[in-house]
Amino acid sequence: MTTYDLIDEAVIDAPADDVWEALVSEFRGAKQWWVPHNTFTAVSGAPDAVGGEVGVTVHTRGFDKGGLKLRFTSRTVAVERGRRLDVEYVSGVFRGPGSFVLEPLADGRTRIAMHFTGSPHGWLKVLAKVADLGAEHSKGTLAAFESLNRRLSGVRR
Template structure:
């Protein structure tokens, strides 16, 4: 049985409160920085409250490009607001956990990390024998963190024309 255990992290040029707000918004369906790799839909409760349930879709070719869609449901199991969010994958193509951690840095930036431990379920067990899903997960998470960094570093009014 294949189990993935990956830790991906990045430093974001923004305070932890802003990173936390963006993380929670994304998990509740904002579609601002994790796309095109993943999209999230709030099913019940709130993503940052114990018991909140979120539908996750991994878009293997991007959210607007067809391709295989990997779907699973996560349930929030622990929260330390502004610092840590723990989820369990309870249904769909993965079973396991993820822990999101935010670490405020002395210079006002924030280290964000995602510790993913997951076992493929259903048809994904077969796919995991021919594709490195762990590497693909890391590629998607790191790309999302880069996008988050760009979003939060953008100056107010960027893109506006006068």
């Protein structure tokens, strides 16, 4: 079985509190900076509270451009507000743990890292044999982090 163990990170030109708020807002459905690759919808509870569930849709050709839509659900399993959000992918095409970690830097910027440890399920298992889903995941995540940086780079305290 294919299992992905990926860590993607970037430095954002904004304080950790601003990065945290943007991250949680995106998981509530803001569609501000992870689009066109991913969109999120709060399913139940809050994404930054243990037990909160978020529906994730990966748009393989971009949002509103057709193509395959990879759907799965994450459940929040641990929160350290402003620093760490741990999830478990519990249904849909991926299963396994993931985490988002924010590290405030001395210069007022923030390192953000996403650790994705997931296995494809259902029909995605077949696609994983012929497509490098790990590379596509990292490409989409890093593009989102670049978009987040552009969005927040003017936000300084």
